[in-house]
Amino acid sequence: MVPSSNILDFRQVLHDSKNIVAVVGAGVSAASGIPTWRDSDGIWTAYDPAKLATPQAFTANPSLVWQHYHALRDRALAAVPNPAHLALALLCIPDLLRGIAPLAKFTLVTQNIDGLDALALERTIESYRAGRGNGDTCEASRLYEMHGRVLDTLCTSCDRRQCDRTSPLCPALASSSLRTAGDEIHSKDLPRCLHCGGLLRPGVVWFDEVPHHLREIWEVVDHADLCLLIGTSSQVQPAAAYAYEVVDHGGKVAVFNLEQSVDDDHCEFLFLGPCAETLPAVLFGNEPGHALSQGE
Numbered sequence: 001m002v003p004s005s006n007i008l009d010f011r012q013v014l015h016d017s018k019n020i021v022a023v024v025g026a027g028v029s030a031a032s033g034i035p036t037w038r039d040s041d042g043i044w045t046a047y048d049p050a051k052l053a054t055p056q057a058f059t060a061n062p063s064l065v066w067q068h069y070h071a072l073r074d075r076a077l078a079a080v081p082n083p084a085h086l087a088l089a090l091l092c093i094p095d096l097l098r099g100i101a102p103l104a105k106f107t108l109v110t111q112n113i114d115g116l117d118a119l120a121l122e123r124t125i126e127s128y129r130a131g132r133g134n135g136d137t138c139e140a141s142r143l144y145e146m147h148g149r150v151l152d153t154l155c156t157s158c159d160r161r162q163c164d165r166t167s168p169l170c171p172a173l174a175s176s177s178l179r180t181a182g183d184e185i186h187s188k189d190l191p192r193c194l195h196c197g198g199l200l201r202p203g204v205v206w207f208d209e210v211p212h213h214l215r216e217i218w219e220v221v222d223h224a225d226l227c228l229l230i231g232t233s234s235q236v237q238p239a240a241a242y243a244y245e246v247v248d249h250g251g252k253v254a255v256f257n258l259e260q261s262v263d264d265d266h267c268e269f270l271f272l273g274p275c276a277e278t279l280p281a282v283l284f285g286n287e288p289g290h291a292l293s294q295g296e
């Protein structure tokens with residue numbers, strides 16, 4: 001099957017859908033200045049980021065892993081949501097979703113750890129509430145951050161998880177010379193739990209660890225009649241498995257990504273280009289802010 005790029009046909013499918021799931025990948029955050037995690041950030045050219053994203057790497061050298069994640073945290077703290085995040089956040093507001101998909105429930109699943117999907121949703125809900133008057137409540141759709149958040153810390157002793165937007169998390173991580181040289185920081189000087197004094201680790205899901213909310217996500221995928229793969233290829237896991245399942249039970253898949261992949265042939269729709277441009281244009285035909293003002 002050759003996937004279609006016909007926007008009107010896609011909108012009709014969207015309009016008729018009852019259960020929509022969007023699976024978000026790194027391409028969505030590209031326009032916010034977050035490179036895909038395999039990209040070099042200029043400091044870490046001597047290390048393969050994939051080899052730092054494992055529990056084994058943290059056990060072997062927590063200093064090195066924390067220095068890497070300190071750089072990722074700073075990048076996430078500096079980033080702001082882009083129009084792709086905003087478009088997805090609008091779909092999470094039931095009143096606004098009804099405008100383009102009157103029968104649908106919507107679920108957002110992100111593989112990204114930068115927290116920008118949640119930030120966009122938080123800001124969109126605030127704008128929506130402000131437009132409707134303070135007394136109005138707004139039940140947004142569920143957002144599953146399956147790989148955790150880079151701004152969360154997790155205590156290796158008491159398992160306490162919390163969001164901490166402080167930077168640096170400890171004085172030892174402040175030194176740029178350490179970051180450049182990869183010099184080892186003593187364990188006692190790395191981020192420590194305020195409650196038990198245990199060593200903290202980044203609150204993300206690493207290779208060899210189980211992603212969060214898998215059971216809930218599969219339940220949504222099992223019932224989805226439309227799956228949007230956004231900024232992620234239909235060739236890589238877990239997006240490939242979700243897309244396959246939706247097609248297998250008769251649903252449709254639409255891919256929004258920079259490049260085509262071989263498995264896109266199984267998809268009904270394909271919209272190539274930067275997600276921050278294609279997604280709002282295809283969903284709303286205008287700037288996503290317009291949809292928000294229409295809902296007010």
Ligand SMILES: [Zn+2]
Nearest residue numbers: 155158193196
């Ligand atoms: Zn603790």
